[in-house]
Amino acid sequence: MAITDKIYVKNHRQISSQLETNIPKGAFKGATLDILFQGDGMQKLDGATRDRVLDFAEDFLDCDCQSNPYCGCPERKFMRYLLELREGGLGPDAIVDVMTDDYMVYAYSGDVLSFLDNSVRTLEAVEELANVEGDDSAEALARRKKHSLSG
Numbered sequence: 001m002a003i004t005d006k007i008y009v010k011n012h013r014q015i016s017s018q019l020e021t022n023i024p025k026g027a028f029k030g031a032t033l034d035i036l037f038q039g040d041g042m043q044k045l046d047g048a049t050r051d052r053v054l055d056f057a058e059d060f061l062d063c064d065c066q067s068n069p070y071c072g073c074p075e076r077k078f079m080r081y082l083l084e085l086r087e088g089g090l091g092p093d094a095i096v097d098v099m100t101d102d103y104m105v106y107a108y109s110g111d112v113l114s115f116l117d118n119s120v121r122t123l124e125a126v127e128e129l130a131n132v133e134g135d136d137s138a139e140a141l142a143r144r145k146k147h148s149l150s151g
Contacts, residue, residue: 003082003107003115004028004075010104011049018044027105028078033061033069052104059103079115086116087148120149 007027009015016023019041024032035041042050060078065071085095092109100106123146130139 002075002079003111004078006107006111007078007099007105008107010100010106015045015049018046018049020044027056027103028075030070033074049104052102056103056105082112082115083119083149089151092116116149120146123149 005026005028008025009023009027009032012023012025019035021035023035026032042053045053059081060074061069063071063073065073068074082095082099085098090098092112095112096106096109123142127139127142127146130136130142
């Protein structure tokens with residue numbers, strides 16, 4: 001299961017009430033994206049919520065793919081965002097706090113830790129494969145990224 005399947009809308013019941021319809025708790029669920037980013041849903045949200053939803057849309061849903069937002073780009077951008085927060089020195093609890101402040105979404109810190117651990121393991125595999133293939137630049141890049149995530 002991808003980390004984006006474990007990203008939830010904070011106060012989703014309050015948002016559902018403002019929108020006068022039920023929305024799924026998952027931030028990257030198709031129905032959530034449809035309700036929040038199509039039609040007149042945005043006008044029903046209070047100012048603070050609307051601002052965060054617009055920030056989320058601008059940062060993760062902005063791509064030129066024909067099937068946007070169902071193209072996978074939002075999920076990849078969000079994973080990159082999480083990795084950049086980690087590279088900035090934040091731990092799982094702080095990452096959850098920042099994503100909640102930035103976008104009104106949250107995850108369990110254990111899920112974030114698992115994602116980060118899997119990312120490091122993937123980079124270890126890339127580093128080893130690059131070594132076997134003799135690709136020194138790819139090996140060095142994977143090593144640098146691994147160390148920046150490991151802390």
